[in-house]
Amino acid sequence: MQSIYDRIESLIKMRGMTKKLFCEELGISTGNLGDWKRSKSTPSTNKLVEISSFFGVSLDWLILGKEPESFLIKETRSTYVWDECDQTGTSLSEKEKEFIKEYISFTRYKKQQSFDQ
Structure with missing residues (x-):
């Protein structure tokens, strides 16, 4: 099973970036990235939001590895008072x-x- 770090690493590779450049772009220390890799810690919620925005992926995918499911919200009323x-x-x-x-x-x-x- 892939970890959050594994998905981040895949995104870095797909973008053709170095890990150092990724860290510089997002204001992450290389030490923190190493801690994520060794599962000593995980990115903060704010950092996960930044990373998902930077790479254009959903938080569901970044955190859980799940593709976003399509859903439809159906309104039951056509008019409102x-x-x-x-x-x-x-x-x-x-x-x-x-x-x-x-x-x-x-x-x-x-x-x-x-x-x-």
Whole structure:
């Protein structure tokens, strides 16, 4: 079973980088990298996020070796009553309602774009 270090090492090799350059790019000491290799420690959560972003991989894959699963969130309602969206006890202004409508439209657009790819 591959460790987090093994996956990081694979990413470094695939990018054609040296471990030293990788450490410099991400502000990691070579000693820390060595500790990861020997399983003395593991990267912090913040560092894992940086590494996954740097290489463009998911945290699931980096930490667990799992490919992200596709999932679909299905909405059960097609319309909402504004009062149901407001849990604070104050009513939403027209500007706030318009912002929410734009956000919903944008989210649907992004969702459609991900399905089209």
